[in-house]
Amino acid sequence: MAKKEKKEKGAPARAVVYLNGMYLGFHENAAQLVREIVEKRQAGELTRTLNVSYNEKTGEIHLNTSGGRIRRPYIVVRNGKPLLTKEHIEKLRKGEMSWDDLVAQGVIDYLDAEEEGSIALIAMNEEDITEEHTHLEIDPLSITGVIVSTFPYPDHNSSPRLTMASAMMKQSLGLYSVNFNHRLDSRAHLMFYPQAPLVNTTSYTALNYDKRPAGQNFVVAVLSYYGYNMSDAVVLNKNAIDRALGRSVFFKSYETEERRYPGGQKDKLMTPSPNIVGYREEELYRNLDEDGIILPEVEIKPRDVLIGKVSPPRFMEEVATFGITEEKRRENSITAKGGDYGIVDSVMVTESLAGNKLVKVKLRSLKIPEVGDKFASRHGQKGVIGYLAPQEDLPFTKDGIVPDLLINPHAIPSRMTAGHIIEMLGGKVACMSGRTVNGTMFSGEKEQDLRAELKRYGFQENGEEILYDGITGQKLKATIFIGVIYYQKLHHLVSNKMHVRSRGPVQLLTHQPTEGKAREGGLRFGEMERDCLIGYGATQLIKERLLEESDKTIAIVCANCGSLGVYDFAKRRETCPVCKGTRMERVEISYAFKLLLDEIKSLGIFPRLKVGDKK
Amino acid sequence: MPKIKQDSSIDAGEAVGIIAAQSLGEPGTQMTMRTFHYAGVAEQVPLGLPRLIELVDARREPAKALMDIYLEHEHRKDAKMAQKIASEIEYVTIGDLCSVVENFQKKELRITVDTEYASSKGIKTADVVKKMREALGKEGKIMTKKNLIMLRLNSNCQKMRKTSMKIRAVQMKGIRGLARATIIKDEKTGEYFIRVGGSNISELKKVDGIDFSRIYTNNIRDIEKHFGIEAARNALVKEIKQVMDLQGLPVDIRHIMLIADAMCARGTVEPVGRHGLSGGKFSVLARAAFEETIKHLVNASIRGEEDPLNGVTENIIIGQTVKLGTGKVRLAMKE
Incomplete structure (x- = not known):
């Protein structure tokens, strides 16, 4: 570029x-280039992925x-008018036109994050459109993802709670599937009597989620109950559970195949015979069939x-004179793991890809809600059951x-899940009117309307009611917020997690207890826990935890x-073995210390x- | 012993070290999560966890050293005196006073003295020339014209640059390491004191009008060097306490005192860690359990060290009762 060539004003x-x-390359008129490229793309002259x-x-x-760029569809706006017209919508409805046609006609335009943030001006609503706008949001709802769009009143919640609710x-x-009876998932849950939510959204029904729901409508009161629902615990009505509320079934499948080994x-x-290596108690084989x-x-x-x-x-032994005997074969049965109670639901015998005999066994167990099971609403309000209260002890309305x-009232203010409250109002209205309430973000039924409708049904418009204590029969001093809201049972069930150990397996290398539920392990007593015991001066207890209950050995x-x-x-x-001496002493040490000594020896240090005697 | 004193003293065999460590460590983890930051204001002195780490590591030089200098009794309420001393101790170099411009073609340095600033410090152009001459020795030719000093050199570019850097660093006034002196009035006593960035106790000894017994620096090592280990220990306690209180995490001063005592127990301020407290443990096993396992084991084997198993860690490793708390007492048979 020549030195003197300065940019003219207005150029x-x-x-x-x-x-x-x-x-x-280089272009003299940036704005014109951008405009032309966008026009050509919308006209279909340039690739639509540009x-x-x-x-x-x-x-x-x-x-x-x-x-790899994330792109989103928008309605094209030209001269202050959206290109999508009533005719388009009518044709779409009749099925004479498809989404792809709209894209092909340049009515719908896909933008990526960069274009959205630089050259495009997008109107949120049709009323907002001015001459400068280039695109129109199909629906304000599309600023969220698919999952959030199915939540009622997400526009009244704080965003972290929506993230949690989505998770x-x-x-x-x-x-989860309608052919669950013919499936052999390794783990699967199935809920009894799932219900479609009383407060739903447009996209919820559009996704046909109400055809395969995952949750039930609960009558919920925001009320503390003898401390059984503090810190995000919830109290459930025992009689409601007996009427199959929150009930589910858990399927677990085991499988094995008849493998072929090298050597034919x-x-x-x-059913193994008692002379087989590793034969278990006879009792454990009692329900096996002939096969x-x-x-x-x-x-x-x-x-x-x-x-x-x-x-x-596992290892070939020296071939006996009379050939390999049956007795040398070992037991290799599939057994139910610790904590797996249930009923055999189905047995499938088939063939694996390798052509071996393959057997799958599906176990079924009923999961009735119990203390420790986890529930959550669609507003990031989760909690575990703290108590199953008999219905007669729970408060009731007139x-x-x-x-x-x-649920505990403390769960609400700091988390700012106003959507939870509004859904409870909506649920109450839905119950009284016999219709579902639309809680779609930005466009759902308004809180004021719900309040007015509640009033018409003879309730207090704020959703509060006078409750009577089930135990004393007296009126509760405060009016209690009560409504109907959709709750989900989450797959964290105590019965699948509960684990105890008093004695059990130890690791081969360290002689210390194993870790984890699957290995029937212990709970780690870690360094910081050790520090605490030292801090208390609980000397004997440290020794018990770290030696007696762990890897105590007698060393010579x-x-x-x-x-x-x-x-x-x-x-x-x-x-x-070193000095051939015979004056030996027996000392109580941890096996880990014996290992340490071995490692030190491997460094070439003795x-x-x-x-000596204890002083 | 008076009863109250007897009741207050800690029991024999109490695990004071662990408790002190936990009492400081727990609020320490809190601090990582919510160290108090003032938005938009550059922190003058590291606070919170960074400063705590600095203290516990016994760094030779704190990230931001600070000194509080008090005046002698008779001038303590004299702001002018404070101002005078402040200007006397603030470190000023030729580079601070003048702009030094190199002219490699003419082989000369043009040094322009900022007269306004210089006179506020009581420095004349002649003083600058004098100091320059001292620094240069016989090198070069100096010519002066008002506040402009010309230095003719007969050397190549590299040497010229070297000389110019040398001149810039020449001390005109003050004490090395001390910068940004500010006069602060103590609202309680009404006296003035000088807060100065940097720490240099040994040079301040020579300055008149200073109450040397009340001088304070946040450089623990400096205190240790000039006032001894006891003073360093007290400074450590004060500094750690200050850090914790400033964060709104009050810790009982006894825990802090114990840590400071432990750091100073061997006569010098030692860090908590492998180069200090933990690394200085007597037991091989305890050292090996902390850090640099193999180094300690190998060195112990070379020296043929013996572990009498008196500490906590060693006894837990081999699976014996610890000589602490309930393990402290032992029964003996009456003969």
């Missing part, structure tokens, strides 16, 4: 043009056609054998309505040289233990 701005991040962005400050135009909706139990050996599905597979509709307890299986030995669930120590000794079975005495 069009120039811009450097990049295509997919790579330098393409998006433009223009940064006036840096004088850069970015054209993007690459994949929790994925954990709710419902009718094969697993065999059968070694469990019978349907049989009750199962943990450790019960579901599929009897006998496998060839009409005799007893709440199914009590040479009094002469201080190395660990061994028991010589041939001579039937303890000796020192640790000596000086033993």
